[in-house]
Amino acid sequence: MGDSTDKTQRTGFLRRLARARDGGVALVFGLALPPLMMMTVAGVDLHRAVTVRSSLQDALDAAALAAARSQYTDAAGVQRIGMASLRANMPNFTGVTLDESATSFTLTPERVVIAVARANVDAIIADILLPPYGQVLDDELPVTASSEVMRSNNRVEVALVLDNTGSMAGTKLANTKTAAIDLIDRLAAADGRSVEPDAVRISLVPFSFTVRVPTDDGQQPTWMTNSGSHTGGTGATGLFDTAVGRFTLFEQLNTRWAGCVEARPQPYDIRDTEPVTTDLATMFVPYFAPDLPDNVYTDSTYRSWTGLEPNDYLDDGTGFPSSVNSTNRAQVWRDRQARASKYSSTPRDTLDDGFGPNRDCVIQPLLRLTNDYDALRAGVNAMFAHGNTQVPMGAIWGWHTLSPNAPFGDGRPYGQERLLKIMILMTDGANVLSSNSSPNASTYSAQGYIWQDRLGITSGSTAQRRTALDNRLDHPTAGREDLCGNMKAQGIIIYTVAVQVDAAAQALMERCATSSDHYFNVTSASAIGAAFDRIAGSIENLRITR
Known part of the structure; x- marks a missing residue:
């Protein structure tokens, strides 16, 4: 009985405890x-x-x-x-x-x-x-x-060497501009991602039959000479009958040098040799289109001299010979053309890039190595088509922009670890040293006149002139010095782009390239962009893998 009562009481207490609400919050909080x-x-x-x-x-x-x-x-x-x-x-x-x-x-x-x-x-x-x-x-x-x-594996210096000759006019040049700017954009983006300071620098070298360098109001740069005994001075292959510097002639004409340059004499036309004043052959001279003989002779056979090469901007200041014939014609022409004293005379008309010593010096100036990508884009957009093709002239100045040597000295020293020097060389034509029927037998260009023997020949057919220029760029015979070989010897990687050129130009550009996979044969203007895109991708890969 007692046990049953105790059990009942305990059960009831537990039930009341379970039903109890007083102090519940405190209990939960305590727990x-x-x-x-x-x-x-x-x-x-x-x-x-x-x-x-x-x-x-x-x-x-x-x-x-x-x-x-x-x-x-x-x-x-x-x-x-x-x-x-x-x-x-x-x-x-x-x-x-x-x-x-x-x-x-x-x-x-x-x-x-x-x-x-x-x-x-x-x-x-x-x-x-x-x-x-x-x-x-x-x-x-x-x-x-x-x-x-x-870690950026490589710093890169890239020279964009682009054909700006007359045959590039229209779609080819427009597509080249787009492709070049796209390549600049890609390399600029790679520069922005790089941990290396100043990881990417690019130069731009438009070329035709000459190259134009930036000028300081036409003043003489330290790497150029005003010596009258330099190439184009007196002698059998000289332009003038007395030793006179070209900057002196510009000054006498009260006009400024526009920035175009002649090629250096061989072998320095294809070498990276530092210009030094003690060796004039290593120095550069300004492009100077000479005044041509007055058109005063009335013989029906020889009278149309100005039409042969129209750049008669000064009076010759001398009487005309009583007789001109096929034997003495060339000498009469050159004697009158060579008279240095006439450059103190008053020009016939205003001197500009169409008339005078700067005639046809209209190409867009090159841009030295820089990471100012806006300036590079602007330089590309400013390019226009004019003149004939001399690829060696563009290539050597592309090399000068990459070089640690003067004239610019902007490139880092050769052989540095994790440094790539790259040239992209693009052309749409064959090398030309134009001929005409004047006694000069050619138009004036960075190579002077053909009779000046700048290419190892003093005359020759169109094909012979082309071969002479081709051989300066890349000689087909192994062991012969040429420009592309000299650049490769310094470790420069060369990409070449040949746009709608003949078989001979294709072979030349392929030889010049570092290897066959660095050569791009473009058969239509619409494919220029694809070639540049592949080159940009290759450069990006080189930065990571080499």
Whole structure:
């Protein structure tokens, strides 16, 4: 009986307790208080850990960049540079220790710097208020960060050497402009992604039968000579009958040199030799189209001299011979053409790029190596078609822009580690030294007149003149010095683009290229862009893989 009553009482108490509501909140709060306190206190330390991790990530990113930009390729060097930068950039937090045993900078075979770092944050608040919490975490909160930086394998210097001759007019030149600007854009983007300072520089060299360099108000650059005894001076192959400098003649005519240049005499026309004043053959002279003989002779056979090569801008200042015939005609012409004294005379009319010593010097000036991509785009857009083709002239000045030697000296020294020098040489025609029926037997160009023996010939057919120019660019006979071979010997990578040219020009441009896969035979103007796109992709790959 008693046991039954006790059991009933206990059961009732439990039921009343279960139904009771008084003090329930306090009971629940009491049960929840320990975990709530732990969460609140832990939040303070977690906030500190998040702050430290953000700073650690920023410092690690900077350190990985420093390691990638360094010249070190060995593990110890990369680690040393990375750690030094990380220590310098990591803020000095109280209670935070950089775990150097768990921090590393590694350079992979793919030239990627992989950085990982760990810092330990003391559990200060939690360890004071809730010692068991701190002990669970060994009194520290670990924070980690990681970073990867692609090390730029190569810096690149690119010369864009582009045909601007008359045959380029229309679609070919328009497509070339678009393709060149697209290539500039791609290389500019690669420069922006690079960890290397000044990783990409580009020059632009438009060419026809001459090249035009930037001028300082027509003044004489230090690498040019005003000597009258230089190429084109007196003698059997000279333009003038007395030794007189061309800058002197420009001054006497009260006009300025427009910036076009002649080729240097052989062999310097295809070499990167530094111009020095003690060796005049290495110096450059300005393009100077001479005044041609007056049209005063009335014989029906020989009278139309000005129509043969119209650039008669001065009076000859001498009487005409009583007799001109097929025997003395050329000598009479050259005697009158060579009179240096007439350049003190008053010109017949205003001298400009269509009349006078700067005649046909209208090509867009070249741009030296630069990473001013807006200037390069503007230079490309300003190109226009005029004149005949002399590819060696464009190629040698493309080389001059890449060279560490004067005249510009803008290129980095040859042979530097992780440096690529690249030329993109594009033409749509065959080499030409135009002929005419005047006693000069050719029009004036960067090669002077054919009778001046600048190409190793003093006369010849169109085919012979073309061959002479072709051989200066790339001789088909092994062992013969030529321009493309000289550039390759200095490690310059040459891409060539031949646009709608004949078989002989195709063979020439393919020989000049570094290899057959650096040569692009373009059979339609619409395919110019595709060729340049492939070249841009190849250059991007070279920057990563070489």
